[in-house]
Amino acid sequence: MKRTSLIVIALLVVLVLGDRLAGAVLSTMVMKSANRFAALYNDAGPVDVLVLGNSRADLHFSPKMIRDQAGQSARNLGLGGISTVLAEALLLDHLDAYGPPKVLIIEPSNIITDPGKVGDMRLFATWSDRIGQLVRADTPEFYWAGRLSSLFNYNTDMFVRVLNDLRARPAERLTRAAMPANLLADLRAAPPEQRERLVIRDENLLALDRILKLARDQGINAHVVMTPYLPEFFRGHPDAAHWKSAITARATATGTPVHDLTGLIDDPALFRDRHHLNRAGAVQLVHALQHRGVLAGGE
Amino acid sequence: MLFNSIPFLIFAPLFFITYFLLRGQARLIFVAGASYFFYAWWDWRFCGLLLLSSVVDFWIGHFLARPDMADRRRKMWLMLSLAVNLGMLGIFKYFDFFAQSFTAVLNAVGIEATPLLLNVVLPVGISFYTFQTLSYSIDLYRRTITEPETNFIRFAAYVALFPQLVAGPIVRAAALLPQLREDHGVDWARIGRGIELIAWGFFLKLCLADTASLVVDPRYAKPEFYNALSHLIGSFAFSFQIYGDFAGYSLIAIGLGAIMGLDFGINFNRPYFATSFGDFWTRWHISLSRWIRDYIYISLGGNRGGELRTFRNLCITMFLGGLWHGAGWNFVVWGLLHGFYQVLQRIFGPPFWRIVGFLRLPRMLSLGILMLTVFLLTTFAWIFFRADNFDQAWTIIGIIARGEGWTLGAGEQMIAIAKMTVFAAIVIVVDALGLHQRARQYYLDRLPLRIAGLAALGWLIALGGTFSGASFIYFQF
Numbered sequence: 001m002k003r004t005s006l007i008v009i010a011l012l013v014v015l016v017l018g019d020r021l022a023g024a025v026l027s028t029m030v031m032k033s034a035n036r037f038a039a040l041y042n043d044a045g046p047v048d049v050l051v052l053g054n055s056r057a058d059l060h061f062s063p064k065m066i067r068d069q070a071g072q073s074a075r076n077l078g079l080g081g082i083s084t085v086l087a088e089a090l091l092l093d094h095l096d097a098y099g100p101p102k103v104l105i106i107e108p109s110n111i112i113t114d115p116g117k118v119g120d121m122r123l124f125a126t127w128s129d130r131i132g133q134l135v136r137a138d139t140p141e142f143y144w145a146g147r148l149s150s151l152f153n154y155n156t157d158m159f160v161r162v163l164n165d166l167r168a169r170p171a172e173r174l175t176r177a178a179m180p181a182n183l184l185a186d187l188r189a190a191p192p193e194q195r196e197r198l199v200i201r202d203e204n205l206l207a208l209d210r211i212l213k214l215a216r217d218q219g220i221n222a223h224v225v226m227t228p229y230l231p232e233f234f235r236g237h238p239d240a241a242h243w244k245s246a247i248t249a250r251a252t253a254t255g256t257p258v259h260d261l262t263g264l265i266d267d268p269a270l271f272r273d274r275h276h277l278n279r280a281g282a283v284q285l286v287h288a289l290q291h292r293g294v295l296a297g298g299e
Numbered sequence: 300m301l302f303n304s305i306p307f308l309i310f311a312p313l314f315f316i317t318y319f320l321l322r323g324q325a326r327l328i329f330v331a332g333a334s335y336f337f338y339a340w341w342d343w344r345f346c347g348l349l350l351l352s353s354v355v356d357f358w359i360g361h362f363l364a365r366p367d368m369a370d371r372r373r374k375m376w377l378m379l380s381l382a383v384n385l386g387m388l389g390i391f392k393y394f395d396f397f398a399q400s401f402t403a404v405l406n407a408v409g410i411e412a413t414p415l416l417l418n419v420v421l422p423v424g425i426s427f428y429t430f431q432t433l434s435y436s437i438d439l440y441r442r443t444i445t446e447p448e449t450n451f452i453r454f455a456a457y458v459a460l461f462p463q464l465v466a467g468p469i470v471r472a473a474a475l476l477p478q479l480r481e482d483h484g485v486d487w488a489r490i491g492r493g494i495e496l497i498a499w500g501f502f503l504k505l506c507l508a509d510t511a512s513l514v515v516d517p518r519y520a521k522p523e524f525y526n527a528l529s530h531l532i533g534s535f536a537f538s539f540q541i542y543g544d545f546a547g548y549s550l551i552a553i554g555l556g557a558i559m560g561l562d563f564g565i566n567f568n569r570p571y572f573a574t575s576f577g578d579f580w581t582r583w584h585i586s587l588s589r590w591i592r593d594y595i596y597i598s599l600g601g602n603r604g605g606e607l608r609t610f611r612n613l614c615i616t617m618f619l620g621g622l623w624h625g626a627g628w629n630f631v632v633w634g635l636l637h638g639f640y641q642v643l644q645r646i647f648g649p650p651f652w653r654i655v656g657f658l659r660l661p662r663m664l665s666l667g668i669l670m671l672t673v674f675l676l677t678t679f680a681w682i683f684f685r686a687d688n689f690d691q692a693w694t695i696i697g698i699i700a701r702g703e704g705w706t707l708g709a710g711e712q713m714i715a716i717a718k719m720t721v722f723a724a725i726v727i728v729v730d731a732l733g734l735h736q737r738a739r740q741y742y743l744d745r746l747p748l749r750i751a752g753l754a755a756l757g758w759l760i761a762l763g764g765t766f767s768g769a770s771f772i773y774f775q776f
Contacts, residue, residue: 004487007746014754022758141305142766151761157714 023150026159027126035165036076037158040090041127046098048072049295052087052211053107055080059276060227061105062174065286070295072103079121083113084204086121088211089130095218103295104215104222108208108247109275115203120158122146174279178269179230187232187274198239200246208247212254223294224251224258227285228265233274235263264288300340301770302551303504310337314461315558322482327452330479334459338424345422348387353458355383356432357451363439364447373440380436384429391419392426396626423774424465426623430590432458435472437594444473453479462555466548466773468566468586475561483560493557495749498756499729500550504771505764507722508543511536512769513715519685522694526704530695532716537685538678539723542570544772545584569730571677574669575648576640579677591620606645614638624684629692633683640676718763725759 031042049072051061057078066074077090087110094101116138118131125132125146136143146153187195215222224247234240244260251258265271270281277285289295300307314333321329339346362368362376395416402414438444448454457476463469518525518533525533549566556563566585573579580588599612614635621634655665679696686692707713732738742748 001487004491007491007750011750011753014750015757018754018758019761022762145761145766149761151758155762155764155766160714160717 019149019151023153026151026154029166030123030154030159030162033162033165034169035162037079037121037124038162038165040075040077040094040097041124044075044098047075047101049074049103049105050091050094050101051076051078051105051107052091053078054082054110054113056109056227056275057105057107059173059175059272060107060282060285062172062282062286064172065282066295069286069290072295075101078107081113081117081119082110082121083115083117083201084108084110084207084211085115086118086131086134088207089128089134091211091214092130093128095214100215100218100220102221104220105289105294106208106211106222106224107227108224109226111200111204111208111247112198112243113201113204115201115207120156123153123156123158123162126153172279174282175272176279177272178278179271179273183273184232184268187230192236192238195233195237198237198243200243205246205250208250209254212251212256215256216254222256224256225289225294226258226260226262228271228277228281229262230268230271230274231263231266232268259289259292259294261285261288300337301768302548303501303766304768306340311555318559319485324450324452326482327450327456327479331452331456331459334456334461334464337461338459338464341423342420345425348391348422348425349428349459350455352384352387352429352432353451353455356380356436356458357448357454359436360439360447360454363436364445377436377440380433384433388425388429390417391422393622393626394419400628427467427469428458428464430469430587430623431471434469434590434594438471438473448472448476460556460561462552462559463563466545466552466771467584468549468552468563469590470563470586471590474564478561481560486560489560490558491749493554495753496550496554496557498753498760500547500552500554501764502722502756502760503543503547503550503726505547505760505766506543507719507726508540508547508772509765509767509769510715510719510722510763511540511543512767513765514712514719515540515685517712518695519687519691522691522698525698526706527699527702528705528707530699532707534678534682534695534699536716536719537681538571538674539719539726541681541684541772542567543722543726546570548771548773569734571674571727572670572730572734573673574666576637576644576673576676579673580637580641587620587623591616591623595619610642610645613641617641628689629683629686632689632692633680636680636683640680722759722763 030038033039036044049063049066049070051057051063051074055078058076058080059078061074061076061078063074063076066072075094077087077094082090087106091104116134118125118134118138121131122135122139122142125135125143132143135146142152212222212224214220226244226247240262244262248258248260265277265281265284270277270284272278286295300310310333317329317333318326335346335349338349359376359380363373363380365373395414395418398414398416402412405412435444435448439447448457453476457472457479460470460475514536515533518530522530546567553563553566564586568582568585570579570582573582596612596616599615600608601612602609615638617634617638618631619634620637621630621632624630624633651669652665655662682695683689683692686695732742742752
């Protein structure tokens, strides 16, 4: 019995010490990464233009393109699956660390994203109490597992991306490929009622309200930019009108300018899929925003 | 209740504490009760079927064991056991499949008909526990077991034993009932070994199988969206997924049994190192392979009666083995493919070795060629096993065969592919080391190494496990 107790104690000591030690090493690696989200929690510095949203924000607003075209430093905090609620947490973390940007671009299509879902951003719960609280509400078992095991906090795809960004500056996220012809043909053939629904989540609308009010109170030049959808998907979509009016109502209530650019681009060759522009499309979008004076900080 | 769920994390320690506090009949009542509770966690209504199977075979067992009963009457009792158990399987698992297939045949010959479907839910583990109870009746009939079980609670505990109730191993009455007669005390060495098996099982399930499923599932959900390379990767991924999933489950079950002081035997023995299909089936799902060998293949005549009869028996056995796995033509094709592989092996095996001798190829190289061939053909057969239906399997094979695209685009689960590759490499290395008796013994004899190994598994699971709460594939059978 004494021997067994010693074995159990030895196992627990090795398990816990190894976990903490490896966790500390991985934490250092995250902080050394050039990944944009890791940089947010590691003295990335203030920027002129901050972008919030989901993958449509991520793939439509290249910081390099904004810098080249408008001469403004930019940071894109958009990522696939980020809800407006999570975007709000990222904005608050950014404001705490670096103060208000001159321009805030909000791509609002994430109002349909599950507001409780933290997903891959769970990696940053160690550095952000706000994200930690969202994890706790969304998946309490993951939150407590993360408290129990340091290594568990790094068990996300985001950590693999962070590791990838250790080697070099993150690669350009825009792609040159156009949407495959067969998928486009399928989309054209499908009746509007079969398209993916755009169901708005109330928690996201409330978060959008808070973001817009916060921007107004802090004197940030905020813009709500509804970026282009593939016309074959969005034109005639049963939810499009409601989706637009819900966003517009929230923005106008706080006096925030709304840019409806959903129909800006007609050419399918400028899209990589129904939701996302490719590089050539993103260039046109940034041109349009530049033309409207959004990137200079004026309407 | 899934092994990889929070309720089970609470259930297991409570079970073991109580288990070791009790002795004799009280312990048996507790084991049976806890196992029914474990099963009822899914759907309490199906506990009735479990009880029915136990009562029928316990009762019939007494007639089958009577030395004074004529063979004809004993056979009648065996038929009754087969009718009840296979009848349950037939109604819950196969009725709709055969009704649909029969209607399709009628429609094909111009007779309009609509199938009469029961649309009943398949009770979890029914294929496993019916085979387990059937083995008891058949062994009594064959006089492999001479004494019937006299304690119903023990028999009920044997049929419902929770570690292996829903997905095996199928442990026969002759092996398990005597173990349930003993009052196993706390044996720390066994408990330690059990924990090691459970940890490796969870690694196989959470790290290998569930990560591979992230690669596999999207490809089978929309096969037409993926190209040839992508489907090849998906096919190999499924080979590792099914191994990790089922071997993982088996190891957890065997480990739980070991903690209880019970020996379930082994159910997987590094199957992808098999150098022939006969060898593969002595390494894959061993408890089922032995079951169908002893009760179907040998009953059909086995390899007695010439080559053609042996080929026929192999194909019938594997056809039934395929059908056991699922009520669908894709499972039938999967089983028949394995039967066909074994026939081919018997035809081409001897000439292969003559060529090897003629060319003086090194033995290791020859075995490597065979190992790779078995793995590739097994992977091909798994496409039918994984597909939702025959058409889907054919779509995937068509894309691969036509070579439609050999590049990987964005959104192809690259991170999951990378993680799965790392975990598969770990499993292959550990399995390869396990083949060497000396390496295995070296590990088992060194306590610090075993502690480090167990800790490393804990770290890998925490860092790389996929915690999606995915069920085990074999639960559907």
